[in-house]
Amino acid sequence: MEYTVQKLSRLAGISSRTLRYYDEIGILKPARINSSGYRIYGQNEVDRLQQILFYRELGVSLDHIKEMLTVPDFDRAAALRCHREKLLEKKAQLELLIMNVEKTLAAAEGRTKMSDQEKFQGFKQKMIEENEEKYGKEIREKYGEETVARSNQKFMAMTEEQYAEVTALEARFRAILEEARQGGDPAGALAQQAADLHRQWLAYYWSEYSKEAHAGVARMYVEDERFKVYYDRTQPGTAEFLREAVLIYTGMNA
Amino acid sequence: MEYTVQKLSRLAGISSRTLRYYDEIGILKPARINSSGYRIYGQNEVDRLQQILFYRELGVSLDHIKEMLTVPDFDRAAALRCHREKLLEKKAQLELLIMNVEKTLAAAEGRTKMSDQEKFQGFKQKMIEENEEKYGKEIREKYGEETVARSNQKFMAMTEEQYAEVTALEARFRAILEEARQGGDPAGALAQQAADLHRQWLAYYWSEYSKEAHAGVARMYVEDERFKVYYDRTQPGTAEFLREAVLIYTGMNA
DNA sequence: TATTGACATTGACGTTACGTATAAGTTTAT
DNA sequence: ATAAACTTATACGTAACGTCAATGTCAATA
Known part of the structure; x- marks a missing residue:
């Protein structure tokens, strides 16, 4: 033809x-x-x-x-499989965006509240994926390939209800973390309670828990610009405070 | 903040x-x-x-x-619901594209064959949606609002297997249509067989069948540029031939 | 056969949504 | 006090086409 x-x-x-x-x-x-x-x-x-x-x-x-x-030895089948993966990723991201819209809708009708952070969830996810090329490998090498991947997967698979639970948990965690930070003692009762809530929160994203991974994430919060911004949003120094608290909680502060 | x-x-x-x-x-x-x-x-x-x-x-x-x-009386909630709809549409379209990739993959590995038409399925769907603003209303008015909407819905909901079936059916239909067209008689046995296959094919997209709707679609094939191109692709005059055959088949040629 | 209308060609300039560079002032941290 | 990190405005660059304009080609019709 x-x-x-x-x-x-x-x-x-x-x-x-x-x-x-x-x-x-x-x-x-x-x-x-x-x-x-x-x-x-x-x-x-x-x-x-x-x-x-x-x-x-x-x-x-x-x-x-x-x-x-x-490229002369261009592998069509491999490229197609790659296509499919990318499209599936895109689909997952779209689903995230849809959830965001639904949450926003609920917030607009006064049924729930949304943090500024949450308002950009779907978009940020996209950015994170785009930045993967730059920072991705580095982070994955540092904190474990699967940790990152599984975290995303589990999040995508969450039901509406689970999502609400984890959001509530996160809010409680952040409130207590802030209170503890004002106290100033990362080894204190409040700070340790925050670290424990943080562990619970992580449990929603991870399939298994280990002290090492928990401590690794806490370190990441300080070292990686994007996470640091997230935690320091309300008050500077929060990322560092959380890291200290978690290192003590996990006993990795030696 | x-x-x-x-x-x-x-x-x-x-x-x-x-x-x-x-x-x-x-x-x-x-x-x-x-x-x-x-x-x-x-x-x-x-x-x-x-x-x-x-x-x-x-x-x-x-x-x-x-x-x-x-716009001063901007309705946020309504806009959000509209967002959600659009996103869901986009998701459905993405799923179509994914199916296309999978089909292409199968074709690349020699398991199946794909027509040129099929190769652009996902993309064309997108174009059709984009053109909705221009032609959409007109077509819907002419041939019925629900006919169009349901057709899309049903197609989106199709399983892999059903998709394969309908593709095979379409291929058979097109082959017989071409053969009948060469014969030149829209009232002949072959042409009427083609019209019947066309009815079967439509059944995959429509929830209910009526002679009137069938005849209407056949007329649309000739009147609407986009459909005409699709049917005339291999041989000019095919759209007209199919219309005649279907009008006879449905008894709407009086 | 002449003409009409749909198609094709090559320029060439316009558009959207920013990226990037420059020069210069401001704030924060050490 | 000075560097590092931020801000400002101005301005030119860019990707992927859209949109003329001027002209040539082809099939169908009067």
Whole structure:
């Protein structure tokens, strides 16, 4: 089957200008040019266009797509499996966003309250994924590959009810943490209660608990900019205070 | 809680440049400017930013978002419910795309074959949704509001297996239709068999069948550019031929 | 056969939503 | 006191096309 620009554009649901642009930047050249200078596309081009649109859908730049497709030993099946994973991730993120909308709706109707932090949950998740390339490996190496992955998975799988529970728990934890921080003693009763609540909170995200991982996370809160901002939002020094409390709680302060 | 540009940008997972741009185009102005000219955002701005990002996520232009938010009697709850619907649609579309990837994967491994048409399923669906604004109302008025809506719903809800069945059915239908078209007689046995397969095919998308609706769809195939292209893809005149055959089949050719 | 209308071509400038660079002032931490 | 980290405004750069404009091609019809 052969296609002119218009035919192919209709088939794929894009504009003819897009096809001309793709020709211009060399990402999709027509199979041949007929005697009147018309672009004629064939089977290979149809398949290639499909690939391009897959990647475009995932937000990959055309420049990047071009690179990927020009690699000689390009593994189509592997790329497709990668596609699927990315799409599934995107779907999970969308579900998060939907939950956010539902929470916002509940808050707007006065049924619940939302912290500023929560208001951007879905979006932040996206950012975190985008930043994975930069910081991701580093963090995963530091604090364990699976810890991060499982945490996300478990969160995605949470029911509405569980979500409400964990949110309430977090609120209690943060309130007590703040009170303890004002007291100033990370070894005190209040601070240790906060550390315990923190452990409970983590239990919602982790499949198994270990003192080492708990302490690791507490350290991460201080070392990683993004988490530090989260905890220091209300009062600076909160991340550090929590770290100290947890290190004492887990007995990892030696 | 008050935020400077950086604080708010980190909270929301966007750049500070974005906030300055939003100020510039007047979509999100800071609550006040302090003595050194710094932008200071308050609670209202946080909420407004959340709204903006919701819409942005859905691909709405900033210009359009601004319009929506400046409407004085803006109904937040209604907007949120609308958000949710749109997100659910997007999710359904994503699921379609995922199915497409899986089909493509199967085709790449030689397990099945895919028509050029099928290769762009997920993307085309998107285009159809985008074009809804332009043509949507018109079509719905012509051929019935619910017919269109239910068709989409049923398709989204299809299982993998059903999808395979309907694809096979469609292939058989198209083959027989082509053969019948070459024969040239829309009242002939082959053409009527094609019309019957078409009815079976429709049954996968519709919850109930009526001759009137069937004939209406056949007419639409000719009148609506997008459908006409689909059917005329292999051979011109196919849309018209199918219409004639179906009109005879349904007895609506009087 | 002449014409009409839908299609094609190559420029070339416009648009959106920011990124990035520069120069200069402000705040915070040591 | 001085560096580091933040802020400001101005301004030019960018990706991925959209949108003219001027012109050429092709199939169908009067």
